[in-house]
Amino acid sequence: MPNPQLVMYDEEYRLVTALCEKLLREANARVIFLVDKNGQLIAGVGETERFDTTSLASLTAGNIAATGGLAKLIGEKEFSILFHEGEKDNLHISIVAGRVILVVLFDNRSSLGLVRLRVKKASEELAALFNGLMKKAEEKEKSGNPEFPFAEITDEDIDNLFR
Amino acid sequence: MSFINYASREINCKIVYYGPGLCGKTTNLQYIYNKTADGAKGKMISLATETERTLFFDFLPLELGEIRGFKTRFHLYTVPGQVFYDASRKLILRGVDGVVFVADSQEERMDANVESLDNLRYNLEEQGYDLDKLPYVVQYNKRDLAEIVAVDELQRELNPTAVPDFEACAVTGEGVFETLKAVAKLVLVDLKKGR
Numbered sequence A: 001m002p003n004p005q006l007v008m009y010d011e012e013y014r015l016v017t018a019l020c021e022k023l024l025r026e027a028n029a030r031v032i033f034l035v036d037k038n039g040q041l042i043a044g045v046g047e048t049e050r051f052d053t054t055s056l057a058s059l060t061a062g063n064i065a066a067t068g069g070l071a072k073l074i075g076e077k078e079f080s081i082l083f084h085e086g087e088k089d090n091l092h093i094s095i096v097a098g099r100v101i102l103v104v105l106f107d108n109r110s111s112l113g114l115v116r117l118r119v120k121k122a123s124e125e126l127a128a129l130f131n132g133l134m135k136k137a138e139e140k141e142k143s144g145n146p147e148f149p150f151a152e153i154t155d156e157d158i159d160n161l162f163r
Numbered sequence B: 001m002s003f004i005n006y007a008s009r010e011i012n013c014k015i016v017y018y019g020p021g022l023c024g025k026t027t028n029l030q031y032i033y034n035k036t037a038d039g040a041k042g043k044m045i046s047l048a049t050e051t052e053r054t055l056f057f058d059f060l061p062l063e064l065g066e067i068r069g070f071k072t073r074f075h076l077y078t079v080p081g082q083v084f085y086d087a088s089r090k091l092i093l094r095g096v097d098g099v100v101f102v103a104d105s106q107e108e109r110m111d112a113n114v115e116s117l118d119n120l121r122y123n124l125e126e127q128g129y130d131l132d133k134l135p136y137v138v139q140y141n142k143r144d145l146a147e148i149v150a151v152d153e154l155q156r157e158l159n160p161t162a163v164p165d166f167e168a169c170a171v172t173g174e175g176v177f178e179t180l181k182a183v184a185k186l187v188l189v190d191l192k193k194g195r
């Protein structure tokens, strides 16, 4: 398969969320999201309830995919940072560990310079965490993960979804 | 690729509706959106031109319910059908878990169906997927119109591998949920097999 399956466990989820919380404080941001390149939300901290996080995740991934396509056309590997400036709020979007998208939403209480600086540091920590997570998932997959919830799913379970 | 989150006990899967321009992909999603209870769906996003042709994709997140304590979410995407949007179609296929090919049953659209199906297979291969190994179903849409191709001929031309297929009229919703259920089921069965 082209990409390995992305999984998230409790332990890593806590660590990821803690790193995002720290970045939120240090960058003076309003919201921070982590999104899978396929458009699925991984984690969010800050004023998340004010945003439609599912839509945000899908559009961010579409945005990264489209600019990635553009980059290839002009002979770049990818654009690792995107910045969208609004009247009040701004979006700083960057790629971590090659497959996770870090989205920082900030207003005039912060600045692009500060966000950039803090994102850089946080990205390294997040990258280490995600690389570890991929390895762990691979190992669990090889050894047959006993927690895997779908191993014993029945036709009935599936039919029940559509009642 | 599906995303399994053990921390929030969720699983997300991505389903792509593929097919030639104007075959009814967006209409399928609109019907599903209209008939799904508020709590079970998110906002439908359509990145469309001013004339409502899909420009990049439509997106509809659905939450079907729980399996073994895991919230099961399906993210439905459509691609833009016109030939010149090929670069966008490739992007949307990334990370796909299941595919619906929507065919336009009208005689005059037969060539477009064949071309789009070839394009689907080719674009998947380019990204390392084999259509014959993916959860995949076919829908023959617009069965309500007059000058349409017979189903057995559509099957011969567009479904030689005999995957589950459905007749539909997306504007009235006939066959729409049957198609979705079938592909969702294949995706879940595939997840189970994957281990």
Ligand SMILES: Nc1nc2c(ncn2[C@@H]2O[C@H](COP(=O)(O)OP(=O)(O)O)[C@@H](O)[C@H]2O)c(=O)[nH]1
Pocket: B019, B020, B021, B022, B023, B024, B025, B026, B027, B028, B052, B054, B078, B081, B141, B142, B143, B144, B145, B168, B169, B170, B171, B172
């Ligand atoms: N008669 C009829 N028209 C349909 C049906 N499904 C879609 N349409 C119409 O076909 C046109 C194109 O549909 P759309 O969903 O935008 O196609 P897309 O390009 O595949 O997204 C619209 O005018 C729809 O109302 C159908 O089953 N029967």
Ligand SMILES: [Mg+2]
Pocket: B025, B026, B027, B053, B054, B078, B079, B080, B081
């Ligand atoms: Mg469309």
